Amino acid sequence: MIHEISAEHLTIERVGDIIEKNYQLxxxxxxxxRIIRCRQYLDEKIANSPVPVYGVTxxxxxxxxxSVSQDQLSxxxxxxxxxxxxxxxxxxxxEIVRIMILLKVQSLSYGYSGCKLDTxxxxxxxxxxxxxxxxYRQGSLGASGDLVPLAHLCLxxxxxxxxxxxxxxxxxxxxxxxxxxxxxxxxxxxxxALLNGTQNMGSFAVWxxxxxxxxxxxxxxIGTMSLExxxxxxEPFTEAVHLVRPHKGQLETAARIKxxxxxSELIAxxxxxxxxxxxxxxMPQVHGTVKDTIRYVKSVIETEINSATDNxxxxxxxxxxxxxxxxxxxxxxxPMDFLAxxxxxxxxxxxxxxxRLVSGTRGLPDFLVANPGLNSGFMITQYTAASVVSLNxxxxxxxxxxxxxxxxxxxxxxxxxxxxxxxxxxVVFNTERVLAIELFNAAQALEFRRPxxxxxxxxxMHADFRKVVPFIxxxxxxxxxxxxxxxxxxxxx
Numbered sequence: 001m002i003h004e005i006s007a008e009h010l011t012i013e014r015v016g017d018i019i020e021k022n023y024q025l026x027x028x029x030x031x032x033x034r035i036i037r038c039r040q041y042l043d044e045k046i047a048n049s050p051v052p053v054y055g056v057t058x059x060x061x062x063x064x065x066x067s068v069s070q071d072q073l074s075x076x077x078x079x080x081x082x083x084x085x086x087x088x089x090x091x092x093x094x095e096i097v098r099i100m101i102l103l104k105v106q107s108l109s110y111g112y113s114g115c116k117l118d119t120x121x122x123x124x125x126x127x128x129x130x131x132x133x134x135x136y137r138q139g140s141l142g143a144s145g146d147l148v149p150l151a152h153l154c155l156x157x158x159x160x161x162x163x164x165x166x167x168x169x170x171x172x173x174x175x176x177x178x179x180x181x182x183x184x185x186x187x188x189x190x191x192x193a194l195l196n197g198t199q200n201m202g203s204f205a206v207w208x209x210x211x212x213x214x215x216x217x218x219x220x221x222i223g224t225m226s227l228e229x230x231x232x233x234x235e236p237f238t239e240a241v242h243l244v245r246p247h248k249g250q251l252e253t254a255a256r257i258k259x260x261x262x263x264s265e266l267i268a269x270x271x272x273x274x275x276x277x278x279x280x281x282x283m284p285q286v287h288g289t290v291k292d293t294i295r296y297v298k299s300v301i302e303t304e305i306n307s308a309t310d311n312x313x314x315x316x317x318x319x320x321x322x323x324x325x326x327x328x329x330x331x332x333x334x335p336m337d338f339l340a341x342x343x344x345x346x347x348x349x350x351x352x353x354x355x356r357l358v359s360g361t362r363g364l365p366d367f368l369v370a371n372p373g374l375n376s377g378f379m380i381t382q383y384t385a386a387s388v389v390s391l392n393x394x395x396x397x398x399x400x401x402x403x404x405x406x407x408x409x410x411x412x413x414x415x416x417x418x419x420x421x422x423x424x425x426x427v428v429f430n431t432e433r434v435l436a437i438e439l440f441n442a443a444q445a446l447e448f449r450r451p452x453x454x455x456x457x458x459x460x461m462h463a464d465f466r467k468v469v470p471f472i473x474x475x476x477x478x479x480x481x482x483x484x485x486x487x488x489x490x491x492x493x
């Protein structure tokens with residue numbers, strides 16, 4: 001299957017499909033024409049303009065006052081890539097590196113960056129051949145774009161840096177030799193076009209939004225199973241309640257939970273308690289707010305990945321080369337912090353439901369085992385969930401409110417969006433873990449309600465879960481079951 005890079009709007013779902021289904025990339029005829037036209041315009045401008053052009057015929061950042069001679073413009077680009085490859089820490093996962101390549105090609109394809117066609121096509125070769133440059137997670141300020149990670153992404157174009165290819169990490173030079181490719185000869189401005197931009201932050205954000213949408217749906221399903229196991233009430237999900245406070249996510253969540261409860265014997269039985277704790281009763285309000293947050297963040301990230309975000313911006317139609325700030329990460333740094341907070345709350349409310357299930361109330365045994373005392377049962381699963389939720393709260397503290405000036409104060413306010421991206425990445429996995437622990441507990445608790453049954457939808461989910469995680473009669477080593485629950489959520493829609 002082939003995805004054609006064009007000016008057509010690229011959705012986050014489409015990016016997910018391209019990565020998951022291993023699409024090949026190619027440039028549309030229109031994209032090729034835009035890239036060629038922009039490069040020709042830039043070459044003519046350099047040849048005919050006596051005025052220095054930032055990043056094209058000058059140094060970078062606070063060195064913008066230093067002009068560079070014509071015969072050194074190519075070396076300037078190589079030096080830029082070498083000096084900016086200062087990444088540290090863990091590697092960026094290959095899945096996200098592949099998104100990064102796709103987003104960089106998309107951004108360059110608009111014809112506002114001045115890259116040569118062969119440079120863009122070599123990035124496409126990397127993607128199509130399964131070559132993943134080794135990129136490190138830490139080093140970007142999310143200011144002049146993602147300079148450090150994008151330097152690592154693009155070093156192999158010129159035979160530098162490292163890549164993972166066929167399951168092995170090799171040098172960029174070894175990769176070029178194995179493929180029979182010549183190093184790309186970078187022209188003026190190309191290093192800056194490759195290193196400027198928000199594709200590192202953007203790729204983490206795309207990945208996180210895709211996972212957040214899935215986790216949001218799982219939270220509704222798992223929360224509904226917990227509601228049934230806790231002998232909860234249906235009234236809080238009545239549409240009339242939510243029409244008087246009509247937040248979209250709230251309405252959607254209430255309707256979804258009512259739909260999941262259709263045909264349940266448990267929800268229909270008379271209740272002795274008048275109302276439920278907030279973690280059950282307020283699922284529409286809390287889960288719904290998370291849905292609305294995801295929707296907002298998704299809209300912002302889609303705008304970003306359909307943009308040219310390097311500097312200077314080359315506009316052939318207007319006969320302009322403008323040094324401005326489209327590389328700045330602020331437009332997506334704040335939304336990524338917002339999404340981390342929202343997912344943290346999804347884990348927070350999930351842990352509270354776990355606590356209720358193991359608390360020995362509403363006819364459920366202490367810690368969800370038939371013989372508590374001799375058995376500790378599910379006692380410590382709640383501890384683990386609480387530990388992960390507490391860590392999420394730390395990770396949800398915003399990165400975007402911080403700024404440490406750089407480049408001799410030329411870059412005097414930075415977004416720290418790359419740090420927001422790293423923290424968001426961790427929060428996604430932590431939220432998945434807490435929801436998996438809730439599912440483990442909810443499935444166990446539901447069995448103490450027999451012979452009454454939940455709805456067909458919940459019973460089917462329970463039956464599917466039981467294929468990989470058993471009922472716990474007596475104390476067992478629990479961590480393999482928790483891992484199986486995590487994999488169940490990860491591998492099922």
